Amino acid sequence: MLLLAVDTATPAVTVALHDGTSVVAETGQVDARRHGELLLPAVDRVLTEAGLGLDAVTDVVVGVGPGPYTGLRVGLVTAATFGSALSVPVHGVCTLDGLAYAAGLDGLEGPFAVATDARRKEVYWARYEDARTRTGEPGVDRPADIAGRLAGLPVVGAGALLHPDAFPGARGPEHVRAGALAALAAERLAAGTGLLPPQPLYLRRPDAQVPKNYKVVTPR
Amino acid sequence: MADEPLVLGIETSCDETGVGIVRGTTLLADAVASSVDTHARFGGVVPEIASRAHLEAMVPTIERALKEAGVGARDLDGIAVTAGPGLAGALLVGVSAAKAYAYALGKPLYGVNHLASHICVDQLEHGPLPEPTMALLVSGGHSSLLLAPDITRDVRPLGATIDDAAGEAFDKIARVLDLGFPGGPVIDRLAKEGDPKAIAFPRGLSGSRDPAYDFSFSGLKTSVARWIEAKRAAGEDVPVRDVAASFQEAVVDVLTRKAVRACKDEGVDHLMIGGGVAANSRLRALAEERCERAGIRLRVPRPGLCTDNGAMVAALGAEMVARNRPASDLELSADSSLPVTETHVPGAHAHAHGVGHDHVHEISKDNLYS
Ligand SMILES: [Zn+2]
Numbered sequence: 001m002l003l004l005a006v007d008t009a010t011p012a013v014t015v016a017l018h019d020g021t022s023v024v025a026e027t028g029q030v031d032a033r034r035h036g037e038l039l040l041p042a043v044d045r046v047l048t049e050a051g052l053g054l055d056a057v058t059d060v061v062v063g064v065g066p067g068p069y070t071g072l073r074v075g076l077v078t079a080a081t082f083g084s085a086l087s088v089p090v091h092g093v094c095t096l097d098g099l100a101y102a103a104g105l106d107g108l109e110g111p112f113a114v115a116t117d118a119r120r121k122e123v124y125w126a127r128y129e130d131a132r133t134r135t136g137e138p139g140v141d142r143p144a145d146i147a148g149r150l151a152g153l154p155v156v157g158a159g160a161l162l163h164p165d166a167f168p169g170a171r172g173p174e175h176v177r178a179g180a181l182a183a184l185a186a187e188r189l190a191a192g193t194g195l196l197p198p199q200p201l202y203l204r205r206p207d208a209q210v211p212k213n214y215k216v217v218t219p220r
Numbered sequence: 221m222a223d224e225p226l227v228l229g230i231e232t233s234c235d236e237t238g239v240g241i242v243r244g245t246t247l248l249a250d251a252v253a254s255s256v257d258t259h260a261r262f263g264g265v266v267p268e269i270a271s272r273a274h275l276e277a278m279v280p281t282i283e284r285a286l287k288e289a290g291v292g293a294r295d296l297d298g299i300a301v302t303a304g305p306g307l308a309g310a311l312l313v314g315v316s317a318a319k320a321y322a323y324a325l326g327k328p329l330y331g332v333n334h335l336a337s338h339i340c341v342d343q344l345e346h347g348p349l350p351e352p353t354m355a356l357l358v359s360g361g362h363s364s365l366l367l368a369p370d371i372t373r374d375v376r377p378l379g380a381t382i383d384d385a386a387g388e389a390f391d392k393i394a395r396v397l398d399l400g401f402p403g404g405p406v407i408d409r410l411a412k413e414g415d416p417k418a419i420a421f422p423r424g425l426s427g428s429r430d431p432a433y434d435f436s437f438s439g440l441k442t443s444v445a446r447w448i449e450a451k452r453a454a455g456e457d458v459p460v461r462d463v464a465a466s467f468q469e470a471v472v473d474v475l476t477r478k479a480v481r482a483c484k485d486e487g488v489d490h491l492m493i494g495g496g497v498a499a500n501s502r503l504r505a506l507a508e509e510r511c512e513r514a515g516i517r518l519r520v521p522r523p524g525l526c527t528d529n530g531a532m533v534a535a536l537g538a539e540m541v542a543r544n545r546p547a548s549d550l551e552l553s554a555d556s557s558l559p560v561t562e563t564h565v566p567g568a569h570a571h572a573h574g575v576g577h578d579h580v581h582e583i584s585k586d587n588l589y590s
Contacts, residue, residue, distance in 0.1 A: 054324055073313055076275060200272075
């Protein structure tokens with residue numbers, strides 16, 4: 001078994017290979033503006049580091065968010081295309097679950113919460129019983145509106161660290177790591193439960209703005 | 221011929237998810253999934269809705285195109301994709317898919333220009349493009365006159381709209397007349413039953429001191445809207461068919477006049493018309509008439525190839541392969557304002573040209589990161 005895991009739902013562009021037992025290779029960069037440019041070279045780096053070709057991959061794992069849409073789609077469409085080209089299954093994992101699992105690997109025990117940056121002064125968040133067990137569906141809210149509900153809990157992730165007033169229990173890890181996402185997926189694959197379809201968790205409806213002059217083409 | 225390059229092309233610059241497959245100048249498949257219906261109630265394309273639809277449709281459309289063409293992905297000689305111009309978030313879905321596909325199959329990747337692709341598609345209909353080619357591109361997003369001595373690396377803008385695109389004017393007038401979105405087809409249909417000479421609407425930028433090849437449709441749009449509003453204010457019925465015919469005539473009159481003039485000035489003896497508005501029946505008829513009179517041969521692809529599609533991207537990709545142009549690299553990015561002069565985006569190490577062009581990026585409403 002060789003899992004290729006990618007996550008672009010947060011500012012981290014993170015990629016890992018996992019053989020079902022442990023992480024074989026992992027790489028990543030934090031750059032919210034360049035998901036599209038960074039992802040494929042990162043995939044190429046982990047494969048080169050492992051001395052393997054893409055055709056050795058048996059399963060693709062992708063973080064399905066929630067996350068800012070444009071970056072999120074880079075990972076999802078890349079994973080779906082790999083799945084089609086290689087004829088291998090593509091599994092979705094909630095990005096917040098990956099971050100919770102990474103916090104568990106760092107030694108955090110439950111209960112705790114996870115929050116990532118949703119922009120527009122909001123966070124994507126969820127509560128966890130322990131590093132493997134989410135309680136309830138992920139939400140998107142203003143920090144002040146959920147601060148009371150999460151009072152006294154450690155809150156993991158960049159969404160918490162950005163809003164220390166609302167989340168005094170804010171702590172790392174700041175970003176999800178594909179290695180943790182892959183390890184969680186490997187557990188779930190072995191258990192035969194808990195994986196999601198590789199479809200985005202947007203949690204917001206699109207802003208229906210009509211663009212003007214959406215193709216301005218001639219240099220002037 | 222079996223030794224011509226077999227290329228798959230991906231197009232996601234606006235609201236059509238297009239995947240086409242060509243062998244040289246032969247069309248093998250043209251699969252399109254459109255999200256146009258979901259945009260209709262907003263009266264225009266909503267970027268985030270388009271991007272979401274591209275993600276859903278991308279892989280199924282690739283698979284449908286391969287099936288339609290009856291070729292295996294491993295047999296492809298290259299993957300081409302629209303790198304720009306277009307909606308940033310929409311382009312990014314296609315570019316990401318193309319990179320993943322090219323990488324997974326070990327095939328070269330070609331990020332190409334959407335406008336050059338609109339011109340190159342005519343090779344699938346009428347054979348190799350003459351060099352140079354004169355092209356009039358008209359759609360909801362662009363209105364340009366382009367001279368292309370070599371479609372793979374030399375496309376020169378002669379003129380463009382200074383305000384609205386021609387297709388946008390059709391959409392806006394359709395909105396004023398409560399005819400729905402998109403406006404082009406319905407205005408074309410109604411105009412057939414109207415009198416194009418009923419109302420003398422203005423011809424933008426047609427004075428002797430105006431730029432010879434630039435267009436302007438904003439003044440026309442305002443003038444038509446005012447005329448309609450005046451009728452309504454006077455309590456009179458608006459003669460919708462005559463308005464549609466007279467408005468349409470004003471648009472296609474200017475487009476064809478300037479295109480024919482450009483051909484004469486540049487000594488080019490044929491004209492290619494592409495883009496969604498090229499499906500307009502009156503534009504085709506008037507262009508035919510004027511080209512014939514001027515001794516110019518007209519090349520207009522069938523309507524399905526004029527609107528955005530993957531086949532046009534594949535057509536330009538195949539030409540890139542055939543002419544040995546450098547491929548793009550894995551860092552290829554979507555560029556919403558890729559200048560028309562950049563026919564493709566070669567990798568940074570492949571070629572000195574193509575990196576760090578200094579055009580101004582669109583100040584986009586479709587926030588890349590929201
Ligand atoms: Zn177009």
